Amino acid sequence: MKLNLKSMLVAPALAGAMILTACGESSSTADNAGDAGDAATVTVETNNGSMEVPVNPERVVALDNKSFEMLRDWGITPVALPKTLLPNNGFEEWRADDSILDVGTHREPKLELVSEAQPDLIIGGSRFTEFTDDLSDIAPVVDVSALDESEGGYIEGLKDQTLALGRIFDKEPEAEAIVGELDAATEAAKSATNGETVFLSVVSGGKIDNGAQRIGRLLEGVDLKDVFAGDAGDIHGDSGLAPEAIAQADPDWMIVLDRDTATTAVGEAPAQPAAAVIDAQEAFANTTFATKDQIIYLDGDFYKREGIESYTEAFQQIADAFTAASQSAQ
Template sequence: MRKIVFVAVVLMTAAGLAACAGGGTDSEAGTSASPSSLTIQSLNASKSPISLEVPYNPKRLAVLDMASLDILDSLGLGGRVVGSADTSLDYLQQYTGGSTANLGTIKEADLEAVMASEPDVIFIGGRLASAYDALSEIAPVVYLATDPETGVVESVRKNASIIASMFGLESRVEELMAGFDARIKALSAFSSGKTAIVGMSTSGGFNVLGSDGRCSLISREAGFENIGVDAAADTSTHGNEASFEFIVKTNPDYVFVLDRDAAIGTDGAKLARDIVENELVMGTDAYKNGRIIYLSHPAAWYTAEGGITALDRMLADLEGELL
């Protein structure tokens, strides 16, 4: 009898050890003692902060925001994505086609496709704020964004922590964020005392960006003095179309260029270099000193700012040209 009991205990212990050793991040999410739901901080259709109840450890995810998809992918939760928006991001192509439903774009959701995917949770970004209420009729909508005042790095850390908490994976976030603060510090040390204009080439024109939205990482965190903020009051999204005389007049040390057409894959679009490097700009110190920087991963900057892999690529774009 003692022998039988001993064997049973050994078998149970071995089974427990095997369970602990097996499985990836996806299988680690949640436990048998987990709650059925939790409350997180999100945004609503008016982009105001709200408390949102979501299911804990959701199994079916509809993702219409590339920054959120980036974070889910980094957390090893890609197997739960049942539907996604189209994307030109090379590292997220596994979520387009195949068994993953096409839910539209990051600007226009296919509501019927979203409903048919039967999601437990829907993730959106600012471009779909107007569809928030309609999507909320299908499932809870998690709407996260970066905050220029907080900074991109801290926004990514905060949003990744919120998403991770839905699956009991909070401990993974600091591991994924390791090194970003040191990289920002190195860029900030380099940029001290240097001026820049940050702009976006689009549809044959050049729009100057401020420090209140897209590409604010370059000034607010990487430390360049963005003298383009004088171009217009509202530069948070697509910037303000400025004449190239403005660049000549301000004569910055650096010009950073985001190619929007390349980011969204516009067919037949004029190359950013062909737009920017005209006769006027070629007379500036930035051009003469080889300091016009074309951001190498425009899709990350334009469509996935707020993602972990996107942040890595954005910093690499700056480091590769500056450090």
């Protein structure tokens, strides 16, 4: 599920959250203008360039999975979205709501349903980047999704995305609070780590692989060294990396993305949970991470979440685990 990003979509100067209200007004001023008969808008610097969008659009199609948790927590219900990309937990109401159209996956999106939803705004980007042009024929497409190419890196891109959506949906204090929580968790993780080595892994189909291509972004907020730096592996878990090679690298820690848990049908258990796969590896018996129980399992829905909330939780997990290990060693 590697993102298909077009280089032309990367804004040359600032990443997604450099926002100015239309005509130089603040959003509150723009709202007052709306009362006078002019629709309230904000000018947003997106991955596709600067564009003017409505404030508090009534009908929103949400395609970027990184936006789902924010929208839900802000009380915004999309008129359409890719239900397959909904995390298994926390979105039961959206999944069961037939009035929310299911536009299918990014591999075969049902653009006709996006059109049928009659959106005022489409939150695009991420997995749906390649369809931006087609979607733009239906409604304005705002792509403020965090990119690895975002100025300052992916984590800064998450902050920019959050602040941008906060301005669009008139939730600026809430957006700033979310960014503050990420900053605090990142600082805690950075303070708790001290150059230790780590294996960033993805477990899928009973195989353990190098997950740096998917979760290497975590290294932007910690002081850790990836033992397989420069070798991204395969995010679907089948590049041929042998357990013996991992054991030979002998990382101090392992951070695990359990892809199967996220992609297994709601209500079903994965055939081979990541913890069971890792525990069964005889090659790991004498490794530092195994003997010291220094394995961090990310939230089971991390593969589908990927947004600022999931990274905040991950950094806090790292901070707590390293702090506990340090106290235990004293």
